[in-house]
């Protein structure tokens with residue numbers, strides 16, 4: 001398998017006003033994240049609210065500028081592209097948002113919404129050619145093309161997410177950042193959208209970064225999963241390995257909170273101490289140490305690196321205690 005996207009040491013800080021005595025402070029939203037995604041693969045990215053998932057996803061597409069680090073897409077450093085070259089890359093990489101209502105213009109018919117990127121990228125010829133393409137896209141995502149002239153509010157949440165997917169697919173991208181695409185939907189509808197994304201991946205050969213705060217949601221769709229905590233990846237592995245042998249205490253705690261569908265399986269729920277610290281003042285040493293049930297003295301001072309396990313080179317953990 002070949003690599004489609006690789007990020008190296010990506011950092012994004014947001015400056016936030018001046019603190020006490022004129023001290024500048026900043027939110028360290030993404031703190032040196034590296035990973036690669038192979039063609040045709042789904043990488044699930046999970047972590048609590050505010051850990052930097054959306055910021056990371058937007059930096060990949062350069063919808064916001066990373067502070068430092070590199071993003072390679074199909075061998076090209078996206079962070080070094082000029083605005084003109086970036087436009088061509090934008091066509092290849094698209095994003096699907098969490099809230100399919102606020103991300104769809106309420107004054108445009110859904111036909112126009114799906115057509116808009118075709119106009120921007122001058123694809124599929126004249127109005128008739130574009131309309132044909134819009135109908136095709138609607139069918140592809142399970143919408144009836146006869147509803148093309150209706151407005152977003154006339155559709156249910158799940159259907160609106162299908163519209164968002166059709167719009168993202170209009171320009172024939174290879175890579176999609178799916179930012180919590182099912183978090184706003186009922187559980188029964190979530191599965192339909194996840195299944196649609198999986199079918200589309202197979203038929204169109206798509207590659208996904210699938211972001212969610214819910215480990216249960218990414219399990220089914222992800223080939224590999226990366227767990228983020230306060231701007232860093234603390235564990236990454238194949239889904240199979242991560243769900244059956246979670247190594248980082250944070251991943252173990254997240255997984256222990258996921259309800260098991262089989263009531264005969266008794267699970268020990270790990271409750272973490274304290275709250276998520278502020279990303280403008282992350283703890284010293286290992287960022288997770290104040291909440292960790294395995295912490296040792298050195299965890300306050302030493303910062304762990306993401307390293308592969310001795311027993312499994314594909315399974316990486318950032319912890320001084322777990323090896």
Ligand SMILES: Nc1ncnc2c1ncn2[C@@H]1O[C@H](COP(=O)(O)OP(=O)(O)OP(=O)(O)O)[C@@H](O)[C@H]1O
Nearest residue numbers: 014027029048049050051052053054055056213279
């Ligand atoms: N434009 C911005 N300016 C200042 N701070 C920001 C900005 N965007 C995000 N942040 C901060 O960066 C941190 C990471 O935010 P981000 O939205 O990436 O997290 P997330 O993991 O996507 O969370 P959620 O699950 O709530 O979507 C948060 O502390 C957030 O407040």
Ligand SMILES: [Mg+2]
Nearest residue numbers: 053054055179
């Ligand atoms: Mg987010």
